[in-house]
Amino acid sequence: MSNYSIPGMRSPAASSAVPSVQDSPEAAPAALAQARSVGEVLAQSQVEEVLAELDRDLVGLAPVKARIRDIAALLVIDKLRTNLGLTSEAPSLHMNFVGNPGTGKTTVAMRMAQILHRLGYVRKGHLVAVTRDDLVGQYIGHTAPKTREVLKKAMGGVLFIDEAYYLYRPENERDYGQEAIEILLQVMENQRDDLVVILAGYKDRMDTFFQSNPGLSSRIAHHLDFPDYSVEELLQIGQKMLTQQNYVFEPGAQAVFQRYLGLRVQQAHFANARSVRNALDRARLRQASRLFADRDRRLTADDLRTLAAQDISASRVFQQGGTDASL
Numbered sequence: 001m002s003n004y005s006i007p008g009m010r011s012p013a014a015s016s017a018v019p020s021v022q023d024s025p026e027a028a029p030a031a032l033a034q035a036r037s038v039g040e041v042l043a044q045s046q047v048e049e050v051l052a053e054l055d056r057d058l059v060g061l062a063p064v065k066a067r068i069r070d071i072a073a074l075l076v077i078d079k080l081r082t083n084l085g086l087t088s089e090a091p092s093l094h095m096n097f098v099g100n101p102g103t104g105k106t107t108v109a110m111r112m113a114q115i116l117h118r119l120g121y122v123r124k125g126h127l128v129a130v131t132r133d134d135l136v137g138q139y140i141g142h143t144a145p146k147t148r149e150v151l152k153k154a155m156g157g158v159l160f161i162d163e164a165y166y167l168y169r170p171e172n173e174r175d176y177g178q179e180a181i182e183i184l185l186q187v188m189e190n191q192r193d194d195l196v197v198i199l200a201g202y203k204d205r206m207d208t209f210f211q212s213n214p215g216l217s218s219r220i221a222h223h224l225d226f227p228d229y230s231v232e233e234l235l236q237i238g239q240k241m242l243t244q245q246n247y248v249f250e251p252g253a254q255a256v257f258q259r260y261l262g263l264r265v266q267q268a269h270f271a272n273a274r275s276v277r278n279a280l281d282r283a284r285l286r287q288a289s290r291l292f293a294d295r296d297r298r299l300t301a302d303d304l305r306t307l308a309a310q311d312i313s314a315s316r317v318f319q320q321g322g323t324d325a326s327l
Contacts, residue, residue: 029120031044032044032045032079032119032120033083034083035079035080035083036080036083036084037080038076038077038080041076041079041080041119042076045076045118045119045120046118047072047076047115047118047119050111050114050115050118051065051068051069051072051115053111054068054108054111057107058104058107058108059229059233059236059237059240060227060229060230060233060236061103061104061108061226061227063224063225063227064104064108064224064225064226067222067224068108068111068112068115068224071093071112071115071222072115072119074091075091075115075116075119075121076119078090078091079119079120090121090192090193091221092192092219092221093116093121093192093196093221093222094188094192094196094197094198094199094219094220094221094222095112095196095197095198095199095220095221095222095223095224096198096199096200096206096210096220096222096223096224097109097198097199097200097224097226098200098201098202098203098206098223098224098225098226099202099203099225099226099227099228100202100226100228100270100271100272101271101272101274102271102272102273102274102275102276103226103227103228103229103272103273104226104273105162105200105226106127106129106160106162106200108224108226109127109129109158109160109198109200110127112158112196112198113125113126113127113157113158113196116158116196117157121193121196122156122157122158122194122195122196123155123156123157123194124156124157125156125157125158126154126156126157126158127157127158127160128150128153128154128157128158128159128160129160129162130150130159130160130161130162131161131162131163131166132163132166132167132177134146134150135147135150135161135167135177135180136167136175136176136177136179136180137176138176140176142176143176143177143179143180144179144183146180147179147180147183147184148183151183151184151187151195154195155191155194155195156194156195157195157196158195158196158197158198159195159196159197159198160198160200161197161198161199161200162200162201163200163201163202163205164199164200164201164206164209165201165202165205165206165208165209167180167181167209168181168209168212168213170212181213181215181216184197184216185215185216185219188216188219189219199216199220203225228265228272229272229273231258231261231262231265234261234265234272234273234276235254235257235258235261237273237276238257238261238276238279238280239254241276241277241280242280242307245280245284246305247280247284247305247306247307248305248306248307249306249307250306250307250308250309252309253307253308253309253311253312256309256312256313257279257283257312259318260279260312260313260315260317260318261276261279263317263318264279264317267317279312279315280307282315283307283311283312284307284311286310286311286312286314287306287307287308287311290308290310290311291303291304
């Protein structure tokens with residue numbers, strides 16, 4: 001394996017133990033280094049705020065939230081060990097998120113970046129989300145510069161690679177994805193004190209990907225399985241989305257939307273929270289068309305923010321035997 005050097009990236013020898021602070025409320029490194037109890041680390045880093053936001057903003061996902069808390073606990077204890085001079089190898093933090101689309105993988109990755117930053121494990125705490133197209137070139141000599149540029153942007157934070165299995169296409173002899181994987185392997189090992197990589201995708205495809213790339217699998221310490229949402233959880237997600245957009249259901253419309261969700265989850269291409277958002281966007285379109293048709297009516301604020309049952313029941317999902325989920 002080639003030893004790639006990434007311009008603008010620090011070598012392990014040059015890395016510092018605690019990153020500089022950029023944004024409030026991250027703890028000052030000196031104060032965090034003086035902490036001697038879990039409570040002091042939490043007070044200085046305010047990591048519990050991030051965990052509380054995770055609980056508040058994301059519906060369901062109890063196993064995922066529990067695992068994120070476990071990782072946070074590991075980092076807090078490791079910080080205390082460092083403060084007391086108990087030297088050990090820094091915990092491996094590269095992760096694998098598996099689950100269907102719309103289950104919150106990117107959102108959790110963003111929260112994880114915040115936790116790592118507040119505890120001093122990455123310098124910046126930003127998230128760079130990419131796919132194969134951002135890393136792999138189409139001709140010889142194109143892949144390495146693209147991959148290095150992405151890594152340079154991600155340094156000091158978290159690199160989130162969605163549908164990571166598309167990097168490996170053994171059926172195509174002229175594919176350059178393996179070159180990107182080799183560069184990633186080198187950086188994940190040698191500069192793990194300044195970059196955390198999170199791979200994501202469908203569980204079965206990620207399992208096959210790791211079987212074909214044992215070097216990557218051996219560098220992943222944390223595997224998180226994101227379950228699909230229940231209909232009740234999807235309804236809660238829809239309510240949160242409406243509140244954020246200043247919309248409400250009229251009496252009876254929520255029950256219609258729940259029936260819609262019960263049908264939609266059984267159809268092809270269902271994408272959990274993404275499908276909920278799409279369904280509400282289409283309901284808003286129908287509401288707008290309904291109000292637009294009555295040009296002489298003086299509209300009130302309630303008229304403009306209320307979704308009626310008919311705005312949802314007009315979906316083709318309700319048609320007998322309907323399989324087209326585009327509406």
